[in-house]
Amino acid sequence: MVEGAKMVAEVMADGQHEVEAVFATPDWAEANFPLPSHWQEKLMVVAPAELKKISTHPSPNQVLAILKQPDLTFNHQSIPNNLSLYLDDIRDPGNFGTILRIADWFGIQWVFCSENCVELYNPKTINASMGAFLRVKCLAIPFTELKAALPPDLPVCGAVLEGTSIFETDLPIPSILIIGNESQGISSALLPYISKKISIPKSKAGGAESLNAAVATGILCAQFMMGK
Template sequence: MQAISKNQIKYIRSLSQIKFRKAHQSYIVEGLKNAAEWLQQKADIEFIVGLATWFEENSEIIKQYTAAQCLVATEEDFEKISGFKTPNQILLVARMPEQAELANIKPDEWVLMLDKVQDPGNLGTIIRTADWFGIKTIVCSPDCVEQFNPKVIQSTMGSLLRVNCVYTDLVALLASKPETPSYAAILGGDQLDAAQAYTPGFIIMGNESKGISEAVKARVQHQLTIRRIGAAAESLNVAVATGIFCHALIS
């Protein structure tokens, strides 16, 4: 172990910005539960930053890492690098994995497709939902929020390690796979029926306020709507709607 340096503090602080995450191909994982998940799953860790007490209590866990990877920080250091209002006692800097290849998607595989989902909390919850339903791939439009955004990481609770997020042009992908069924969440579509057997394919969810773009909608095979029972609510949160769609289509 070694004390964290000023340059390392500066580097870690820079990773709160997407341009530096992309430049360094690294991201931050913060908090005890998330850090434990990343360490347990043996993710590619660049640095473990912790209070001296954390390292003392987790001496077995850190044996597989070099002294240069284990950085001892003070509470004052954590206040400089933490994105939490109340800094925790551990923070990881992890390396980004290579983007998964869409060619590896199996014909009988369910895939989530997100069109301009921009709220980090929503994307994080959707990633957790995908993990729950056994979905291994989420295809995001280029204007979706980045999966390594700290708020997304916090919301996934480790599910990001088991779900691949791929960013690509949705219209081009749908056009290249006309044989793959596509099911889109659209107001005014056919009623989503949990009793019906659906063939695996793309589950498409849209932007929080504008829904699915017209260009993507034009490529969709099945437009489906969750039956509304109440009279007042105009729409559902996209993460909630994703859970309902996954349950109805996959279960």
């Protein structure tokens, strides 16, 4: 489910998702007439009060589209020659969507995730991704299965407390970067797979115990993709 005029316009322009239903206010339907034919035939014009009943947004929207989830297949040849992420048990849909937005900004094509992660198609994930879910490929797959499909020498990086500062080490690309759970970090089952332990250094005067998972992902991806 994709909500709001801006996001729906982006999905329509992108054209890669099959649409199942479109609910829109009369104003939106008129302003956007005619839609692409396969959208127009799925359009239902409803009163703003009706739209509000189906919306997950606190404030009313003009339009809401239900899309078919794409079938995504993965083989080792799909892995591009840069950084890919593996999300290990990310539970907050806002964090998940924000991480997809980060991946989109830094040109990261694949975001893999463990099967206990929050659902990609949670409306809060979709909203927080700000359209990134259209461009970043996201696939739930057990880590062992992913690892078996990848070249054995592909580095696996993970941020852990005792890791080397990202500002004082070379960050390998291509590689896989594991992002751990919001409160537990990277699960003990995945730790043995990490070939390069890294960390975001804390200031000597710093007090916080940790950073938010999406913020940490942003700092790591910036340094991997753009840092010198």
